[in-house]
Amino acid sequence: MTTREQAAALDARDPLAPLRELFTLPPGVIYLDGNSLGALPKATPARIARAVEQEWGQGLIASWNNAxxxxxxxxxxxxxxxxxxxxxxxxxxxxxxxxxxxxxxxxxxxxxxxxxxxxxxxxxxxxxxxxxxxxxxxxxxxxxxxxxxxxxxxxxxxxxxxxxxxxxxxxxxxxxxxxxxxxxxxxxxxxxxxxxxxxxxxxxxxxxxxxxxxxxxxxxxxxxxxxxxxxxxxxxxxxxxxxxxxxxxxxxxxxxxxxxxxxxxxxxxxxxxxxxxxxxxxxxxxxxxxxxxxxAAKLGGMGALRAKSLALTEAFIAEIDARVPTAWVATPREAALRGSQVSVALPSDIDSYAVMQALISRGVIGDFRAGTPALLRFGFTPLYTRFVDVVDAVSVLADVLATEAWRTPEFQRRSAVT
Amino acid sequence: MTTREQAAALDARDPLAPLRELFTLPPGVIYLDGNSLGALPKATPARIARAVEQEWGQGLIASWNNAxxxxxxxxxxxxxxxxxxxxxxxxxxxxxxxxxxxxxxxxxxxxxxxxxxxxxxxxxxxxxxxxxxxxxxxxxxxxxxxxxxxxxxxxxxxxxxxxxxxxxxxxxxxxxxxxxxxxxxxxxxxxxxxxxxxxxxxxxxxxxxxxxxxxxxxxxxxxxxxxxxxxxxxxxxxxxxxxxxxxxxxxxxxxxxxxxxxxxxxxxxxxxxxxxxxxxxxxxxxxxxxxxxxxAAKLGGMGALRAKSLALTEAFIAEIDARVPTAWVATPREAALRGSQVSVALPSDIDSYAVMQALISRGVIGDFRAGTPALLRFGFTPLYTRFVDVVDAVSVLADVLATEAWRTPEFQRRSAVT
Structure with missing residues (x-):
């Protein structure tokens, strides 16, 4: 188990930490769904605006070549x-x-x-x-x-x-x-x-x-x-x-x-x-x-990204083991068999869909996948995810389960989020 | 043949004229290539910026439903x-x-x-x-x-x-x-x-x-x-x-x-x-x-658009006939057989590719299609094309041919414009 202070210390010495500054992330949100839709790079709005206003608007047809x-x-x-x-x-x-x-x-x-x-x-x-x-x-x-x-x-x-x-x-x-x-x-x-x-x-x-x-x-x-x-x-x-x-x-x-x-x-x-x-x-x-x-290539490239990704998912699994002991980690614990996400199944008497809605309402964004078992998915994009996010996300999950906050009626509906 | 004053008068009483104000068009350009790439609506940059910055950047994965x-x-x-x-x-x-x-x-x-x-x-x-x-x-x-x-x-x-x-x-x-x-x-x-x-x-x-x-x-x-x-x-x-x-x-x-x-x-x-x-x-x-x-629907819809489109292409054909008599209009003169573009072929001793480059250099943007015969294509989008554009475009074409401006070496190269 990792204390929040230990997590903050890991973030402080993370060589990839500067990359997070290249993304726009909404305040108060822990975004663990980059495996479904990656976050917005800060430079992208201006880059797209240039393509729209200059390349298309001013360059018109000539931009097929000129741009x-x-x-x-x-x-x-x-x-x-x-x-x-x-x-x-x-x-x-x-x-x-x-x-x-x-x-x-x-x-x-x-x-x-x-x-x-x-x-x-x-x-x-x-x-x-x-x-x-x-x-x-x-x-x-x-x-x-x-x-x-x-x-x-x-x-x-x-x-x-x-x-x-x-x-x-x-x-x-x-x-x-x-x-x-x-x-x-x-x-x-x-x-x-x-x-x-x-x-x-x-x-x-x-x-x-x-x-x-x-x-x-x-x-x-x-x-x-x-x-x-x-x-x-x-x-x-x-x-x-x-x-x-x-x-x-x-x-x-x-x-x-x-x-x-x-x-x-x-x-x-x-x-x-x-x-x-x-x-x-x-x-x-x-x-x-x-x-x-x-x-990212300048800061160690894929080797550094993979090392951080594994450290994040490993820390997340350890936190789940420690703080949500009834959960089953559906993702392999062996590093070589693991991508950059961790999926968690809860006992069947808990509505996992509602749990994810409760998490989202508290700013922890993962997603839900129906099936047997139903899964809570958490993606750990090494470009912008911090170790404190791991600790905080599991804290919120543990609290949602302990307080049974997921039983709140507003979390029960189904929706079509991809 | 239409004088520039007559053309301006047609524009002044064109019920669709306000639609041109909804587009961004580069100054000094007569854009007759909307049949290949339509011009930029003025409201589009802000609409796309909202999708990028708000819907994606702030809404993230939830925008699949919420947006x-x-x-x-x-x-x-x-x-x-x-x-x-x-x-x-x-x-x-x-x-x-x-x-x-x-x-x-x-x-x-x-x-x-x-x-x-x-x-x-x-x-x-x-x-x-x-x-x-x-x-x-x-x-x-x-x-x-x-x-x-x-x-x-x-x-x-x-x-x-x-x-x-x-x-x-x-x-x-x-x-x-x-x-x-x-x-x-x-x-x-x-x-x-x-x-x-x-x-x-x-x-x-x-x-x-x-x-x-x-x-x-x-x-x-x-x-x-x-x-x-x-x-x-x-x-x-x-x-x-x-x-x-x-x-x-x-x-x-x-x-x-x-x-x-x-x-x-x-x-x-x-x-x-x-x-x-x-x-x-x-x-x-x-x-x-x-x-x-x-x-456009409020200003007469497709009936009004088609009427203007035919008036524009008809005026263009008449101007070509009058001012570039060696050109062959490859587009049907019968309105029922005509879309919203006019294609023009020049005698084979004239390099049509270079003619189009010369036109573009003078702000008249159409395009060139190789083949037999090679064609200069001019599209007349009724949403933003004016009658003065028709008169001005043919004036420039007549001048490019009269002065043989197309023989300038910079206009001779080939490119990959779609």
């Missing part, structure tokens, strides 16, 4: 690349995570040339991944097979498996897969590995090239802080360059889009994953957010 | 509906035009149950439409057949034709199809009609329900002024509700997305065309732009 709009998908991809273990030129920012998953799953199945048609994933994967996979396997005459637990995955990697598709860090449990190991197992079985980095990028070390993964996609608005609905990213291992086809054949994935030629001819590399015109204002938010990561 | 983010795709669709001849509840704003075309083409071919697999379109359609169609017909084992001219379309509507897919107003010529007539011809042949309204929505009268069209998609950043890369819209005739399936089965198209159920079950109506999480900041720009259309 570099046309290059945003590649330029943001280049900026992201080092944070996911890829190289410049291999990553593209475009569309949504769901749409990018659709592209790479089709590409992966097409690489298997119809000889293998089974996609293996987890039942507890984020629904959109499994929904998209259901659609893609349907069009290839294949099948989606879902493992009930991580331990059930390896036996499914057999000679019929075309693609192993996993979310690296599970959205419910916060459990992290061993990307290198599972990719190797998939390859040994002749399958390809597609990784969804939605809950990883910006929060945990990633080495796509080192793992020799085949495809990856991820989200711009969680740990990357690109803003609500910020565009997604997509990566393909360079060994597949020129070998694949993806079906969303919009004009900006063409080898020469401004030739306006009648026949589609895909660009050679990652560019072929671009489809329509980039959402400039949304991309500008992500561009600004990546400036924060430039600062 | 109505989760409803944006449907709410913007409802706002757009009357401008395209649809009803509230039938239109959704999401993704890009290319991605939405992919969805509805798949849905249309699936409605044909494999009995018909041919998609008919025009060779001169905007490339992304034909590229997407090539991809979709490939996955259905079908074929894309391209008419060389509008007159060649009806003979292609036979018992093998599954879908007639057309852009209502051609991006090069500005020629407008008769949506009701061609839809009827398609239906009589047993085909479905898919309309791309990219160069129509916000500029010409549209009556999707009256035409009994099957599907429509369109662009948010041209005549609708939603900002660079603003999201697209998608419409499906209510008679197809519950009958179709589209392959981009992201979680927000699910009948009950927040149940997080393992099996995809499409929402009943237009909601099933939503895929991933909405791009909130991009949608906010379009939301703000639709406020301008609310004002």
């Amino acid at each position: 570099g709009w046309i290059d945003l998908p590649r330029r943001l991809g280049d900026r992201l690349a080092p944070w996911i273990g890829a190289r410049a030129g291999e990553v593209l920012v475009a569309d949504s995570t769901s749409v990018n998953l659709y592209k790479v799953l089709h590409a992966a199945l097409q690489l298997q040339q119809g000889k293998r048609k089974i996609v293996v994933s987890e039942r507890s994967n984020f629904p959109t991944d499994n929904y998209i996979a259901q659609s893609v396997v349907r069009s290839h005459g294949g099948e989606l097979i879902l493992a009930d637990s991580p331990e059930d995955i390896p036996p499914l990697l057999d000679e019929r498996c075309a693609v192993l598709m996993l979310t690296h860090v599970n959205y419910r449990s916060g459990r992290m897969h061993d990307m290198a190991l599972l990719t190797r197992w998939a390859h040994q079985a002749g399958a390809l590995a597609v990784w969804d980095l939605a809950h990883s990028a910006g929060a945990v070390p990633l080495d796509l090239l080192g793992a020799a993964a085949d495809f990856a996609i991820g989200c711009g608005y969680k740990y990357l802080n690109g803003g609500p609905g910020a565009p997604s990213f997509v990566w393909m291992h360079p060994r597949h360059q020129g070998q694949v086809w993806q079906p969303l054949t919009g004009w900006l994935g063409h080898a020469a889009p401004f030739e306006f030629s009648p026949e589609y001819r895909p660009a050679a590399g990652i560019q072929q994953y671009q489809c329509g015109t980039p959402a400039v204002l949304a991309m500008t938010g992500l561009d600004s957010a990546l400036d924060v990561f430039d600062e | 109505g983010w989760i409803d944006l795709p449907r709410r913007l669709g409802d706002r757009l509906a009357p401008w395209i001849g649809a009803r509230a509840g039938e239109v959704l704003v999401a993704d890009s035009t290319s991605v939405n075309l992919y969805k509805v083409l798949h849905a249309a071919l699936q409605l044909q149950q494999g009995k018909r697999k041919i998609v008919v379109s025009e060779r001169s359609n905007f490339p992304t439409d034909n590229y997407i169609a090539q991809s979709v017909v490939r996955s259905h084992g079908g074929e894309l057949i391209l008419a060389d001219s509008p007159e060649d379309i009806p003979p292609l509507l036979d018992e093998r034709c599954a879908v007639l897919m057309l852009t209502h107003v051609n991006y090069r010529s500005g020629r407008m199809h008769d949506m009701a007539l061609l839809t009827r011809w398609a239906h009589q042949a047993g085909a479905l009609a898919v309309w791309d309204l990219a160069h129509s929505a916000g500029a010409v009268p549209l009556d999707l329900l009256g035409a009994a069209a099957d599907f429509a998609i369109g662009c948010g950043y041209k005549y609708l002024n939603g900002g660079p890369g603003a999201p697209s819209f998608v419409w499906m005739h209510p008679r197809h509700q519950g009958q179709v399936w589209q392959p981009l089965t992201g979680w927000l198209g699910h009948a009950a997305p927040f149940e997080f159920s393992p099996e995809y079950r499409p929402a009943a109506g237009i909601q099933q065309y939503q895929c991933g999480t909405p791009a909130v900041l991009a949608m906010t720009g379009l939301d703000s732009a639709l406020d301008v259309f609310d004002e």
Whole structure:
């Protein structure tokens, strides 16, 4: 257990502490939901205002060239690349995570040339991944097979498996897969590995090239802080360059889009994953957010971020153990298996939804996920979360439970928060 | 021919003139490229700043409910509906035009149950439409057949034709199809009609329900002024509700997305065309732009907009005829066949690209499209274009040609402006 003074001392000597100053956080709020929507970087409003007022308002159509709009998908991809273990030129920012998953799953199945048609994933994967996979396997005459637990995955990697598709860090449990190991197992079985980095990028070390993964996609608005609905990213291992086809054949994935030629001819590399015109204002938010990561790189980069993230989640788990002993920590206690969030289940006679509403009413913002068990999720973005936040959040949780504040009628309704 | 004084008099009695005051336009610029990127509404910077600073920065994750983010795709669709001849509840704003075309083409071919697999379109359609169609017909084992001219379309509507897919107003010529007539011809042949309204929505009268069209998609950043890369819209005739399936089965198209159920079950109506999480900041720009259309509705609505648009394009054509007699007007002179742009071809010994660069350098912004013939495109957004702009633009063009200013070396390079 950590006293508030000890936590404050940890914050005082935290080498990443200056990064918190780069974010706007509402006063009185402990924000532990950056795994769902990252906080606003302080520089972003002015950056977006410039894009709106100068680039669009004054530059008008010429800004496609003069403000570099046309290059945003590649330029943001280049900026992201080092944070996911890829190289410049291999990553593209475009569309949504769901749409990018659709592209790479089709590409992966097409690489298997119809000889293998089974996609293996987890039942507890984020629904959109499994929904998209259901659609893609349907069009290839294949099948989606879902493992009930991580331990059930390896036996499914057999000679019929075309693609192993996993979310690296599970959205419910916060459990992290061993990307290198599972990719190797998939390859040994002749399958390809597609990784969804939605809950990883910006929060945990990633080495796509080192793992020799085949495809990856991820989200711009969680740990990357690109803003609500910020565009997604997509990566393909360079060994597949020129070998694949993806079906969303919009004009900006063409080898020469401004030739306006009648026949589609895909660009050679990652560019072929671009489809329509980039959402400039949304991309500008992500561009600004990546400036924060430039600062993080100067303060120790992902090594320092991961060390702090683990220290935060470890401290949170210890506080829960000490102060909310009836709670079950659904997230692995083993550091290597943990992302940057901790999920907590309460005894079933306690309405966890109402508990989260009570927490939010007292300024502790996590979120609630229905299911068995229902989970309280707490995200620990190392860029802006402090050790005192950990101690204070558990204090409030312990108090909400001790006083049964969650029984207050206003906390009982359901809502549609993502 | 119109004198500048006559043009100014037309502006003085233009009932829509107040709408220009709702836009920011750079001083000294005559902006005739709103058919490619609409101008910035004056209220948009503050509206986007509020979304960034208040809704995201202060409201954080709770803004999905509290600021109505989760409803944006449907709410913007409802706002757009009357401008395209649809009803509230039938239109959704999401993704890009290319991605939405992919969805509805798949849905249309699936409605044909494999009995018909041919998609008919025009060779001169905007490339992304034909590229997407090539991809979709490939996955259905079908074929894309391209008419060389509008007159060649009806003979292609036979018992093998599954879908007639057309852009209502051609991006090069500005020629407008008769949506009701061609839809009827398609239906009589047993085909479905898919309309791309990219160069129509916000500029010409549209009556999707009256035409009994099957599907429509369109662009948010041209005549609708939603900002660079603003999201697209998608419409499906209510008679197809519950009958179709589209392959981009992201979680927000699910009948009950927040149940997080393992099996995809499409929402009943237009909601099933939503895929991933909405791009909130991009949608906010379009939301703000639709406020301008609310004002236009008070001043006569689409009837008044169309009357002004035709008067502007007619005046422009008359000025070209009078002052640039060597130019060929590639846009139909018959009002019923004309959208809200005029394309002009110059004799082949004149470098049209350089002419457009010379015009831009003198504050007249249109754009250039390569091809045979190469075209200078001029868009006349009735919301903010004045009659004096028409006269002044042609004056500058006549002068650029008379003085051969386009021969200046700086105007000769090529660039990638969309």
